[in-house]
Amino acid sequence: VRLRPSGAYGEHNPKRHVGSNHQRYEEGDATWLFSTDMSLNAVLEERTVVLRGRVTFMLGADDPITESLAALASRFLDETRRYWSDWTRELAIPFEWxxxxxxxxxxxxxxxxxxxxxxxxxxxxxxxxxxxxxxxxxxxxxxxxxxxxxxxxxxxxxxxxxxxxxxxxxxxxxxxxxxxxxxxxxxxxxxxxxxxxxxxxxxxxxxxxxxxxxxxxxxxxxxxxxxxxxxxxxxxxxxxxxxxxxxxxxxxxxxxxxxxxxxxxxxxxxxxxxxxxxxxxxxxxxxxxxxxxxxxxxxxxxxxxxxxxxxxxxxxxxxxxxxxxxxxxxxxxxxxxxxxxxxxxxxxxxxxxxxxxxxxxxxxxxxxxxxxxxxxxxxxxxxxxxxxxxxxxxxxxxxxxxxxxxxxxxxxxxxxxxxxxxxxxxxxxxxxxxxxxxxxxxxxxxxxxxxxxxxxxxxxxxxxxxxxxxxxx
Structure with a gap:
């Protein structure tokens, strides 16, 4: 896994702050949080890892995560699917295609x-x-x-x-x-x-x-x-x-x-x-x-x-x-x-x-x-x-x-x-x-x-x- 964010269209790299299972990126007024339940060191060092099961990566706003990362990702995915299912159900689509x-x-x-x-x-x-x-x-x-x-x-x-x-x-x-x-x-x-x-x-x-x-x-x-x-x-x-x-x-x-x-x-x-x-x-x-x-x-x-x-x-x-x-x-x-x-x-x-x-x-x-x-x-x-x-x-x-x-x-x-x-x-x-x-x-x-x-x-x-x-x- 390679994670290499940059700012100003590649001009410079953001500031990085490493936590126990996350890394925070700061670029100007924006702050982004990367979290994972995989080995964070493996990600930061870009090492090859053999997976033993499902892993979760999340990159988003710097908001606190109050539940397990896997549960949060699963909930987000379910909510996304439900939203688009509800939205498309209202469309007047053609019979074919x-x-x-x-x-x-x-x-x-x-x-x-x-x-x-x-x-x-x-x-x-x-x-x-x-x-x-x-x-x-x-x-x-x-x-x-x-x-x-x-x-x-x-x-x-x-x-x-x-x-x-x-x-x-x-x-x-x-x-x-x-x-x-x-x-x-x-x-x-x-x-x-x-x-x-x-x-x-x-x-x-x-x-x-x-x-x-x-x-x-x-x-x-x-x-x-x-x-x-x-x-x-x-x-x-x-x-x-x-x-x-x-x-x-x-x-x-x-x-x-x-x-x-x-x-x-x-x-x-x-x-x-x-x-x-x-x-x-x-x-x-x-x-x-x-x-x-x-x-x-x-x-x-x-x-x-x-x-x-x-x-x-x-x-x-x-x-x-x-x-x-x-x-x-x-x-x-x-x-x-x-x-x-x-x-x-x-x-x-x-x-x-x-x-x-x-x-x-x-x-x-x-x-x-x-x-x-x-x-x-x-x-x-x-x-x-x-x-x-x-x-x-x-x-x-x-x-x-x-x-x-x-x-x-x-x-x-x-x-x-x-x-x-x-x-x-x-x-x-x-x-x-x-x-x-x-x-x-x-x-x-x-x-x-x-x-x-x-x-x-x-x-x-x-x-x-x-x-x-x-x-x-």
């Missing part, structure tokens, strides 16, 4: 910070997207776009409390931002400054640095975030189960985001893929802005606010026409990644999901075909294939494969969608989890882990493809 959906839902719940309502994109930093690629990022923060997808997936299962917590978080972010533009990403307590630095003391995953702390994306302009905030709040106005449903006050806050959608939908930004070296008027950003305005019109109608409904509906109609004209490429025969740009990325697969076009629209059907021909490698999908700041992408992007699965199902290619989905489930590790990326040649997982995007994909595809309960029983 239940274990995968339950694991994904638990993972998304664990990626939410109960204290503030923030939802992190992943629990790790700097696991590279591909071997020795340098595409190493810190995902331990709350992306407003990613959070929308997480909220939407959990809502589909009936787990709406995460949405309620997130709305509290985003309200605080709005209030703190005042008139400043919304950032794409914030800290879990709403902190805006996420200055990106590189650790000089950590080698990185399998020696593949750099290890980044913080994320430069907080400085970027990504216009889709305004639509994402509105869409994340949408269900709160219509779900009668909620203790505090959306009201006129929340609607008026969301109208601030709606004004940004209206003013920015045709302006360049870094886009969903967070390009660091270019800006364009990205189709996904434009469509998310349209979706935000469209949903405000629906909410206004629900709240019996006809004047506000008229304003937002007229704006949505105008936006829809301009985006449709600018993002359809007649020569390619597909929707493109940006206005008047003859290239495609996987985000255009979401146009039907966002109700921008109907799934049966010939333009969307043609787009699904085009994406499959140009971004698919075996059963896996790349987000794009063009060179970016780090060269050409090497690995598939897991959430994009799920988007492709859902798009296939939407256009009537259901059997093909099920086949690819079952293959993706085989790529999960032994815990049923997925990271961000995948090597299409080997199936090896890469990127930060577990990735909320990818776990969202499991839930959304399973609920879309599963045989209905009433047909199965």
């Amino acid at each position: 239940q274990a995968a959906v339950i694991r994904a839902a638990i993972t998304l719940k664990l990626c939410s910070f109960e204290d503030t309502g923030a939802v992190v994109a992943a629990l790790t930093t700097s696991i590279p997207e591909a071997k020795n690629s340098g595409r190493n990022w810190d995902y331990r923060y709350c992306w407003l776009r990613d959070s929308y997808f997480t909220i939407q997936a959990l809502n589909r299962l009936g787990a709406t409390r995460t949405m309620e917590g997130y709305l509290h978080y985003i309200t605080n972010v709005f209030t703190a931002a005042r008139d400043a533009p919304l950032q794409p990403v914030y800290g879990i307590s709403g902190e805006p400054q996420l200055t990106e630095i590189i650790s000089s003391h950590l080698l990185g995953y399998r020696g593949m640095g750099p290890v980044r702390i913080g994320n430069q994306a907080f400085e970027q302009t990504q216009h889709d975030v305004y639509g994402a905030v509105i869409l994340a709040a949408m269900q709160s106005f219509f779900d009668q189960r909620l203790a505090a449903p959306g009201d006129v006050t929340l609607f008026q806050r969301l109208e601030i985001a709606g004004e940004r959608c209206w003013n920015l939908y045709d302006q360049p930004d870094a886009g969903i893929w967070e390009y660091r070296g270019r800006v364009r008027v990205h189709t996904f950003s434009s469509v998310m802005c349209w979706a935000g305005v469209d949903r405000l019109a629906r909410i206004a109608r629900h709240l019996s606010l006809p004047e506000r409904e008229s304003v937002w509906r007229q704006r949505a109609s105008q936006m829809h026409g301009r985006i449709l004209a600018a993002c359809w490429d007649q020569q390619l025969g597909c929707f493109t990644e940006a206005w008047q740009a003859p290239a495609v990325d996987a985000s255009v697969l979401l146009l039907a999901e966002l109700n921008f076009v109907k799934a049966e629209d010939p333009k969307f059907v043609a787009t699904v075909d085009y994406v499959g021909k140009h971004l698919r490698r075996g059963p896996y999908l790349f987000r794009y294939t063009a060179h970016d700041d780090f060269g050409a992408p090497e690995n598939a992007f897991n959430i994009c494969t799920f988007w492709y699965i859902n798009a296939l199902a939407a256009v009537g290619r259901r059997d093909e969608a099920r086949e690819i989905f079952n293959n993706m489930l085989k790529r999960c590790n032994g815990l049923g989890l997925l990271s961000e990326d995948l090597d299409p040649a080997t199936g090896e997982l890469w990127g930060n882990y577990p990735q909320t995007y990818s776990m969202v994909g499991i839930i959304n595809s399973a609920t879309r493809l599963s045989c209905p309960w009433e047909d199965a029983l």
